[in-house]
């Protein structure tokens with residue numbers, strides 16, 4: 613989600629090593645080849661996968677949550693260390709949840725600070741959505757969620773093939789995170805999953821078919837893996853390709869209540885909306901026009917909202933949810949509620965209402981709708 617946050621077709625080749633990567637390709641492939649045994653044999657790591665559900669596979673995994681928390685704190689620390697913000701010596705953000713230990717011991721604080729410092733040095737300037745290195749790391753930590761280690765010291769198949777220093781940082785920070793913040797994150801993740809799951813079960817297949825139909829694409833046959841994390845990126849959720857995976861913050865206020873279903877399908881749509889981008893580019897090419905920045909993304913926001921709106925408005929599933937629901941019924945789509953169209957997309961919004969809505973209503977063809985939008989720009 614998020615204004616201008618995502619890019620369609622961010623072509624990520626899973627096994628392409630980033631420049632200067634310390635990763636070892638054979639080791640990485642070896643680790644990936646052992647994923648099946650990992651699932652079957654590894655010791656439980658208090659992870660949670662709700663299922664079976666259609667369309668999506670919803671996870672609350674330990675390592676991927678630790679990773680995003682360290683990244684989040686590293687970003688905060690890097691920002692606070694900038695001259696205009698004033699330097700800060702310690703990081704106060706590792707707060708405790710209700711059933712966590714009350715405070716960090718000095719040795720825990722030291723370990724945690726070192727881990728955050730490592731993330732500041734190595735990752736804070738990189739983007740979770742666009743850095744191949746961070747995407748591979750995130751995917752790998754998701755794949756190893758059932759392991760209680762990443763080095764393979766105790767079990768060979770738990771060797772995630774990560775850089776040695778990073779493995780050490782994550783394994784050292786793990787007990788601190790597990791004691792102080794993971795219970796709260798895991799609980800929020802599970803709560804989010806449990807609330808959205810009945811709607812996915814009830815509406816998931818129909819929504820995925822409808823969206824695929826609209827985008828003239830096929831919804832992926834494999835269920836889309838979704839990782840719930842305490843923190844995701846700045847926009848609260850993001851999607852990466854090859855493999856198509858979604859990360860959603862369970863704590864982000866924008867993703868709560870009835871909006872959860874829209875966030876899921878908005879992110880999933882990133883995997884199938886490529887024909888829209890292709891058609892926009894084609895029309896611009898024919899008219900010798902500049903390609904409108906993010907029109908495709910505004911279209912995905914609009915479409916998901918309009919497809920979700922009647923489902924949430926009629927299912928009664930929004931009862932008790934304050935976020936995203938309107939008193940007396942009805943559902944306000946994410947982009948309207950969060951004011952996305954007012955931040956530079958107001959022209960797009962008008963075009964979508966005028967030319968795209970008739971297509972959604974069955975009164976225009978896909979090609980005509982795109983052509984009319986582009987020619988009106």
Ligand SMILES: [Zn+2]
Nearest residue numbers: 613614618878
């Ligand atoms: Zn998006």
